[in-house]
Amino acid sequence: MKPIRILQVVTIMNRGGLETMLMNYYRQIDRSKVQFDFMVHRKEKGDYDDEIKSLGGRIYQMPAIKPGNYKRYFRLLDSFFLEHKEFRVVHSHINENSAFVLRAANKANIPCRIAHSHLAGLPLDYKYPFRLYARMFLNKNVSHYFACSEEAGEWLFGKEIQQSNQVKVFKNAINCNEFTYRDSVRIEVRKSLNLEGKKVIGHVGRFNPQKNHNFLVDIFHEVYKKDKDSVLLLIGHGDLIDEIKRKVEKLNLSNAVRFLGLRTDIAELMQAMDVFVFPSLYEGLGVVLIEAQASGLKCVTSTGTPTEADVTNSVDFLDLELPAKEWAEKILLCKGDRNLNINSIRERGYDVSTNIEWLLNFYIENNKPQLEVVI
Secondary structure (H helix, E strand, O other): OEEEEEEEEEEOOOOOHHHHHHHHHHHHOOOOOOEEEEHHHHOOOOOOOOHHHHHOOOOEEEEOOOOHHHHHHHHHHHHHHHHHOOOOEEEEOOOOHHHHHHHHHHHHHEEEEEEEEOOOOOOOOOOHHHHHHHHOOOOOOEEEEEEOHHHHHHHHHHHHHHHHHOOEEEEEEEOOHHHOOOHHHHHHHHHHOOOOOOOEEEEOOOHHHHHHHHHHHHHHHHHHHOOOOEEEEEEEOOOOOHHHHHHHHOOOOOOOOOEEEOOOOHHHHHHOOOOOEEEOOOOOOOOOHHHHHHHOOEEEOOOOOOOHHHOOEEEEEOEEEEHHHHHHHHHHHHOOOOOOOOHHHOOOEEEEHHHHHHHHHHHHHHOOOOOOOOO
C-alpha cells in the first residue's frame, strides 16, 4: 500500500523552531505508512527543501499571505484542494492564518483539519487588524486543536476552547541523543572556534524583533564590562542582522561577539556554551530552550516564554522590564556547570521518539474514510 499523505502548511521550511520540530518528526516517522508534503508561502528556497525532497516529500508553493491579495489567495486555495484530492489530513502551522487554509479544506470536505499554535503573542503592527479578522473564523473550520504549550493554545484559540480540553498540547520534541552532552565535543568545538578559557554565552534565533537581539547585546555589554573573557555566540540570520552588527561595532564589542550565521551543527555548538540566553518578547514555547537544556546548559530567558519550557529546573525567567545590568548579574552567576538530566526531558515528553508513535497513529486514524450512517 502507498503511504497516506499529510499536508503540512507552513510559511517556509527554514531552520526555525517549528520547522525544525517538523523535521525531527518527519525523519523518524514510518514513511512507508505516512508521508509529509508541504504547502509553503514563499518563492525562495527553504533550508530544508532538499532534505524534504530526498525523504519523498513534495513542496507546493503559494504566494505570501498579504491583506491585498486575499481574494487571489482564496481562489488559489480552492483550486489547490480541487486538484489535490489525496489529502484527508491538513496540518496547518501558520497560526491565525490557518483560518484561510482550513476554510478551503473544509469547503473541500477534508475531514481532519488541524490548527497548530506555535506562538503566544504578536507585534502590534499594521497587520494586526487583519490577524484579528483571521482569528474571527478560525475555530469554525478546525476539527483538531494542537498547541506547543497551554499558553499558546489559549492565545490562538481562546480561553473557552483551551479550558474545554479540546487542545492537544503536542510537544516541540527534539532528538535527545543528538544534544546529549559530551566532553570530547565541547573540547573540539571550543578549540576550533578559539574559545578556550572563555565564558561562552549563546543564543540561537532569527534576527527579527521577536527575538530581541537589541536587548541581548545590551545585556552582553554589561557582562563584558565585568568579564573581558566573555564571548557571545549569535547563531541565525534575518532582516535585522546588519542593524545588530552596527550596534556591536558601536559598542566596541566586535572582538567579543561572533556572528555564526545559519548552522547545521547547533547541537555541537551548544556543547561549547556555558550559558544560554533567550530574551524573546514572546514565545509559544522556545524549542531551542529544550535543546539547550538537553545539552545541560543553564538558561536565562524572559517571562515572555511559557514556564512549561523549564523541564529540568535549570531555566531562570527574568522580566524584560528589568535593566540589562540585572540580566548580566544573573548570567555572571552561571559558572558553566552542566545539569546532565536528559531523562527529565524524555520523561516530560520532549524526546521525539516518545511522541512519534502517537502522531503516526493519529494521522492514520484520521485519514480513514468517514462511514455514512444509513437509517
